[in-house]
Amino acid sequence: MSDLFTRAQARIPGGVNSPVRAFGSVGGDPFFVARAEGAYLETEDGRRLLDYVQSWGASILGHAHPVVVEAVRRAAGDGTSFGAPTRREVELAEAIADRVPSVEKVRLVSSGTEAAMTAVRLARGATGRAKVLKFAGCYHGHLDALLVAAGSGVATLGLPGSAGVTAGTVADTVVVEFNDVAGVDAAFAAHGPDLAAVLVEPVAANMGLVPPDPGFLEHLRAQCSAHGALLVFDEVITGFRVGLAGAQGRFGITPDLSIFGKVVGGGLPLAAVGGPTAVMDELAPLGPVYQAGTLSGNPLATAAGLAVLGELSDDVYATLEARATALTTGLATALGAAGFAVTAPRAFTLGGLFFSPTPVRDYADAKAGDAAIYARFFHAMLDRGVYLAPSAFEAMFPSLAHTEADVARTVEIAAEAAAAVR
Numbered sequence: 112m113s114d115l116f117t118r119a120q121a122r123i124p125g126g127v128n129s130p131v132r133a134f135g136s137v138g139g140d141p142f143f144v145a146r147a148e149g150a151y152l153e154t155e156d157g158r159r160l161l162d163y164v165q166s167w168g169a170s171i172l173g174h175a176h177p178v179v180v181e182a183v184r185r186a187a188g189d190g191t192s193f194g195a196p197t198r199r200e201v202e203l204a205e206a207i208a209d210r211v212p213s214v215e216k217v218r219l220v221s222s223g224t225e226a227a228m229t230a231v232r233l234a235r236g237a238t239g240r241a242k243v244l245k246f247a248g249c250y251h252g253h254l255d256a257l258l259v260a261a262g263s264g265v266a267t268l269g270l271p272g273s274a275g276v277t278a279g280t281v282a283d284t285v286v287v288e289f290n291d292v293a294g295v296d297a298a299f300a301a302h303g304p305d306l307a308a309v310l311v312e313p314v315a316a317n318m319g320l321v322p323p324d325p326g327f328l329e330h331l332r333a334q335c336s337a338h339g340a341l342l343v344f345d346e347v348i349t350g351f352r353v354g355l356a357g358a359q360g361r362f363g364i365t366p367d368l369s370i371f372g373k374v375v376g377g378g379l380p381l382a383a384v385g386g387p388t389a390v391m392d393e394l395a396p397l398g399p400v401y402q403a404g405t406l407s408g409n410p411l412a413t414a415a416g417l418a419v420l421g422e423l424s425d426d427v428y429a430t431l432e433a434r435a436t437a438l439t440t441g442l443a444t445a446l447g448a449a450g451f452a453v454t455a456p457r458a459f460t461l462g463g464l465f466f467s468p469t470p471v472r473d474y475a476d477a478k479a480g481d482a483a484i485y486a487r488f489f490h491a492m493l494d495r496g497v498y499l500a501p502s503a504f505e506a507m508f509p510s511l512a513h514t515e516a517d518v519a520r521t522v523e524i525a526a527e528a529a530a531a532v533r
């Protein structure tokens with residue numbers, strides 16, 4: 112065990128500040144990152160790793176992109192936090208609204224969890240209703256109300272939920288399987304007049320990668336409209352990651368509220384809730400729904416977010432999509448040739464990998480994948496210099512810094528790794 116991890120464990124629960132990083136489901140000790148550039152991480156113990164996590168998708172341009180670094184450097188010289196309005200908050204809100212037609216107004220916060228918490232409270236405040244519907248395996252951060260049948264770290268650790276979340280806090284949470292149209296209809300039949308919101312990751316990316324079935328999101332839109340519930344797209348992962356207007360732009364669906372994080376903060380702690388003026392103005396100070404934060408709209412994070420959004424274009428997404436296609440088809444071919452039954456889904460610029468012979472449509476399918484083989488494959492790849500997510504319940508995030516050659520080399524390494532773990 113590295114000295115750093117020993118010290119970390121003495122002072123930080125599990126030695127990490129977010130559970131998936133602990134390598135709990137893949138085994139072994141986590142590495143510590145010393146620095147990163149482009150597609151690569153450098154670890155404290157001197158390894159150079161081709162990184163497909165990219166801060167869980169936040170670093171869409173690759174690590175330490177010069178435009179972002181310069182923007183943050185310049186912003187830092189002018190002060191790092193004021194707790195007062197700044198010009199760049201306005202510019203970032205405008206930039207988001209310019210790109211995402213469903214968004215007229217934006218409230219900036221500091222993390223995806225905070226954004227989801229705000230969206231739930233806002234939906235309840237705006238509709239005067241209590242219940243929220245979420246999908247099993249979707250993850251919306253670690254707010255109590257949505258920490259039921261959650262993906263990401265909760266799935267990684269195989270937990271049913273979380274200790275400390277009381278029955279009362281989740282009594283108004285309705286859970287349905289992802290892609291289950293009949294389940295959605297049954298939930299609306301049972302709870303329609305009480306449902307404030309339906310929250311969904313339009314592409315589920317916290318139980319591995321699970322794209323929506325054709326018509327699923329349209330059905331959610333129709334049911335929400337029919338029953339007066341707000342449709343909330345959690346685009347923390349997909350926002351500005353799969354297209355300029357996020358997944359909603361790619362699918363052509365208009366949610367009532369959207370949650371953004373990761374890319375919108377350019378790799379710094381920033382997230383956002385956005386939607387039409389009539390709903391957003393329910394937030395304090397105009398409306399009765401309270402929400403606040405000293406670091407909200409932080410000057411470094413808005414600088415990074417604006418720098419990244421300024422670099423994104425349709426050409427960028429076309430390149431990312433080509434990389435994601437080469438990666439998923441290459442991995443499927445390499446692993447298939449070695450005799451593994453895998454499915455490697457792709458949704459626009461995102462990739463997934465399940466050791467499962469059949470397509471994965473929901474959380475039950477995702478959990479049926481062979482996590483033990485994933486763990487062995489993960490380590491075989493890591494030993495050869497490629498860092499995939501340290502959990503079978505996460506996605507792959509090729510960045511703009513990943514070259515065609517990087518992806519081709521990844522596929523070659525995958526063939527070698529697959530043979531080694533066979």
Ligand code: HOZ
Nearest residue numbers: 129130131132167263317
């Ligand atoms: N919830 C993140 C993955 N979907 C993991 C966050 C982290 O460990 O940094």
